[in-house]
Amino acid sequence: MFGPSSTQDDPEPHPIPTSLxxxxxxxxxxxxxxxxxxxxxxxxxxxxxxxxxxxxxxxxxxxxxxxxxxxxxxxxxxxxxxxxxxxYPHPSLATPPELASVGSKIFPKFVAFLKSKDANDGTEQALLDELNALDEHLKSKGPYVNGKTITAVDLSLAPKLYHLEVALGNFKKWTVPESLTHVRNYMKV
Incomplete structure (x- = not known):
């Protein structure tokens, strides 16, 4: 186990403080x-x-x-x-069990669409369906998945949506549609 202060010139491991x-x-x-x-x-x-x-x-x-x-x-x-x-339970990141799967299919649908070479294979629509489902959820429960409380689901979705926007914008010239206002606002928060 090499600590962060190890270098090629000093390959001996440095202990990591147990408090960290x-x-x-x-x-x-x-x-x-x-x-x-x-x-x-x-x-x-x-x-x-x-x-x-x-x-x-x-x-x-x-x-x-x-x-x-x-x-x-x-x-x-x-x-x-x-x-x-x-x-470290404070502040809590716990997600209510009934909300744990919100947005969980977005990342695999994004990856499938990103890898797709066939514009008619349905991968874009599958991603849009998942984003629409998230938009509807945020519309009724937002601004976060659990209302006004940020949970682990939000912290998991944020980087995935960021990577979705960057990668699809770069490789497919695609962005989250303007009509998905709640998702777009969520991505800004």
């Missing part, structure tokens, strides 16, 4: 953003470093983000945020 939570990331992914945004909501210090290939020693599959809780390394953003909520 440690988070390692590699590239700009929505799952990393979800974890960082969630950590920003809790009143606890954490140490964030860009992934060092030596971390493959503790995380052979290379999955990121990677966080250390006590002596355990966790590489699933949902599990990491769950542990953040458990260890």
């Amino acid at each position: 939570m440690f988070l390692a990331t590699v590239i700009n992914l929505p799952f990393k953003d979800f974890t960082l945004i969630s950590l920003g909501f809790v009143d606890h210090q954490f140490l964030w470093v860009v992934f060092d290939l030596r971390f493959l020693e503790v995380n052979p599959n290379g999955k990121v983000p990677l966080a250390k809780f006590d002596e355990n390394w966790i590489s699933d953003s949902d599990v990491i945020v769950g542990l953040i909520e458990e260890k």
Whole structure:
């Protein structure tokens, strides 16, 4: 386990203070953003470093983000945020169970549309259907998924919607339609 102050010239690991939570990331992914945004909501210090290939020693599959809780390394953003909520419950990030799946299909539909080379394969419409469902939910319950309270679902959706807007704008010249006002406002918050 190499601490963030390790270098190629000084390869010896430096211990990570046990009072800090440690988070390692590699590239700009929505799952990393979800974890960082969630950590920003809790009143606890954490140490964030860009992934060092030596971390493959503790995380052979290379999955990121990677966080250390006590002596355990966790590489699933949902599990990491769950542990953040458990260890640092104020303010709460808990999402009511009935709202936990709101927007959950947007990211896979976005990826399918982004990868699609056939304009008539229905992937754009599938994404629009999911965005419409989110828009309707926000219209009746907003401004956030759980009304006026930000929860882990919002913190998970925010980076995914950001990546959707950037990637589809760049590769497909596509943006979230103006008619989806609640989604567009949600993306600005």
